[in-house]
Every structure is written in structure tokens, then in C-alpha cells.
């Protein structure tokens with residue numbers, strides 16, 4: 001069997017030799033000539049039925065060859081028959097809810113917190129007519145009812161890196177489809193479909209693109225389930241732009257190397273953070289080597305100092321949401337990514353308000369550490385000196 005590094009480089013390139021090109025062409029056509037209109041009509045009908053291929057794309061909302069190559073490559077990395085991409089990770093989550101809950105009239109969702117703040121907010125908003133019960137990973141079975149259409153989990157979870165045993169959730173789901181958001185682990189470190197996940201979701205915006213310059217989402221699944229997702233995509237227009245498809249496909253080639261390098265630095269940083277007096281605790285996954293093959297490059301830590309002060313003191317690390325880019329990013333979940341999760345629920349699922357989330361990039365590990373260390377010391381100093389001055393005010 002081909003190894004993952006090789007698949008990452010060669011996936012989705014089967015037709016290039018025949019085309020006589022080395023780089024995948026970016027096909028920007030919005031429409032495709034169909035001289036035989038009856039044949040074109042048959043193709044249109046096939047796409048509308050959710051087909052994986054047809055004699056012509058007909059129209060760019062139905063299919064795009066550049067995007068199709070990325071999907072083929074991603075499906076191979078996840079070990080699934082198919083993958084269907086979307087204009088963003090949230091568009092992909094929306095499409096899964098529409099296919100699993102709306103199209104089947106099973107509007108109930110069971111979700112395990114924590115989840116990415118956008119997913120959490122979408123589920124609790126009721127926007128798509130879904131009703132969500134939040135359960136613990138052990139409580140999924142009891143939360144399922146006759147109209148449950150989907151179980152939603154993230155592992156490692158955004159933002160606190162909680163781990164969920166996928167096979168155990170799948171067993172509890174008892175036939176109800178399970179969606180696993182695999183954005184943090186990437187297909188390099190974890191393949192949820194191998195443990196029974198029905199839908200494997202990625203925000204391609206993160207590690208798959210890997211350079212902070214492309215938005216996209218993708219769902220890897222069985223061909224039987226890809227059809228309805230394609231139908232939803234055609235009807236709602238939640239398509240990935242061909243340039244995005246090209247960039248995501250290109251990103252896959254270096255994904256194993258980027259994940260490996262960033263993970264190595266993250267392990268060092270997690271250890272140093274755990275020993276830092278200004279840090280209360282560190283969350284960094286312990287891989288079991290079976291479901292999760294590596295810790296990854298995301299770290300969460302709680303600090304004694306004000307998280308706003310810590311971030312303000314950084315000079316190298318980019319203070320921004322998102323993750324999985326070449327540069328190290330830091331953000332304060334309670335203020336930004338998880339702001340719209342009710343604060344009680346946020347605290348209950350292990351996301352305290354002093355938690356910071358770091359996406360370790362490809363800079364030299366000592367430069368990242370110098371920046372973090374100094375900002376942590378400075379912030380603590382600021383806090384301590386402020387406290388002293390307050391004591392003085394009180395004392396006088």
C-alpha cells in the first residue's frame with residue numbers, strides 16, 4: 001500500500017499525464033459548451049442526482065475538475081470512497097446537517113462539547129431547524145432519540161484539545177450517522193472513518209491549505225453519502241472556488257512535512273509552558289498510537305496573568321484566530337472563537353476564560369519560545385506591579 005507521504009504528493013493527479021501537464025490546471029470556466037443539448041441534459045440530470053462524474057460539468061455550480069482533483073486526493077488520505085468540498089468549513093458543517101437532518105426529517109442532533117465556536121453556535125441557533133442536545137462523550141447513547149439524525153464530535157477538540165474515543169461514540173450512536181471534525185488532527189494523524197465515523201469534516205482553511213490564504217471545507221465519506229452532499233451543494237451554491245481547490249490540493253503535498261515539523265516544536269513548547277510559573281495548566285494531546293497517531297501542533301494553556309496582556313506582549317507570534325498556518329498563531333477563545341458559546345457552557349466543558357490557544361507554526365522553536373516566555377513574564381510583572389500599586393492605594 002502507498003504510504004501517506006506519497007499519497008499526499010501524488011493524490012488527485014491521475015489525469016495529468018494524459019493532459020500532458022505537470023501542475024493541475026485551474027479551470028475557471030463558469031459554463032461548459034454542450035453542442036449536443038440532449039447529452040448535456042443527461043449530464044445535468046446526473047449531477048442533480050448527486051453523481052460523482054458525468055460527460056460534461058455543464059455549469060460550474062454542478063462540478064469543477066480542479067476542485068474534483070482536490071476531493072479525490074483528500075478522500076485517499078482519509079481512506080474514504082469520496083470527498084465533497086465546500087466554500088468554507090462552516091458551509092461543510094451546514095451541508096452535513098442539511099443532508100443528515102433536514103433531508104431525512106430527523107432534526108435532532110446530539111453534540112459533544114467543546115466544539116469549534118461557529119459549529120456550536122450554528123447548532124444552538126436552530127437556524128437550520130435542528131434541535132441540539134449537548135451530551136458528554138459517555139452520554140451520547142442516552143441523548144439519542146427516534147428523530148436524531150446526527151451525532152457531532154471533535155477530537156482533538158477546539159479549543160482545549162479534549163479527546164473523544166470515536167469508536168465508542170459510534171457504538172453508542174447505534175446506526176445514527178456520526179460526524180467527526182478532524183480539522184485539528186488532519187488526515188496525517190487521524191482517520192476517523194477507520195473507527196466508524198460516517199462523515200469526516202475538515203476546515204480546509206486550516207492545515208490543509210496551510211498558508212493562511214485559502215478558505216474551504218471538505219467532507220470525506222462513503223460514495224452513498226457523498227451524493228446527497230453534492231445535491232445540497234448544487235442547490236445551496238456552497239461551492240469551493242477552483243482557485244481554492246487548487247490551493248488546497250497543493251497544500252496536501254506538504255501536509256505531512258508541515259504537521260511533523262510543527263508537532264515537533266509543539267511538543268517542546270508544551271513541555272516548557274508546563275514548567276513556566278505564569279502558566280496554570282497546559283492541554284496537549286497524548287496520542288494513543290491507534291486512533292490518534294501524534295499529538296499535533298495545537299496547544300492550549302491557562303495563564304495566571306490576564307490573557308489580553310499576554311497576547312499584547314507578543315512580538316513574533318501572530319495574534320489572530322484560525323490555525324494551521326506556517327506562522328504561529330495565538331488567540332483567546334473566550335474573547336474570540338468561542339465568544340458566542342454561553343459562558344456557563346464554555347466553563348463546564350473545560351474552556352476557562354484564562355485559556356489561550358496556540359497553533360504552532362514553522363518558525364524556529366526557540367524563537368517562538370523566547371516570544372512566549374517574555375510575554376508571559378512581562379504580563380505577570382504588569383499584573384504583579386499593578387497589584388502592588390493597588391495595595392499601596394488601599395494601605396494609604
Ligand SMILES: *Cc1c(COP(=O)(O)O)cnc(C)c1O
Pocket residue numbers: 088089090091116118119154158181183184202203204205206215216217322
Ligand atoms: C475553523 C474551524 C471550522 C470552521 O471552518 P471555516 O473554514 O472557518 O468555516 C470548523 N471546525 C473547526 C475545528 C475549526 O477550527
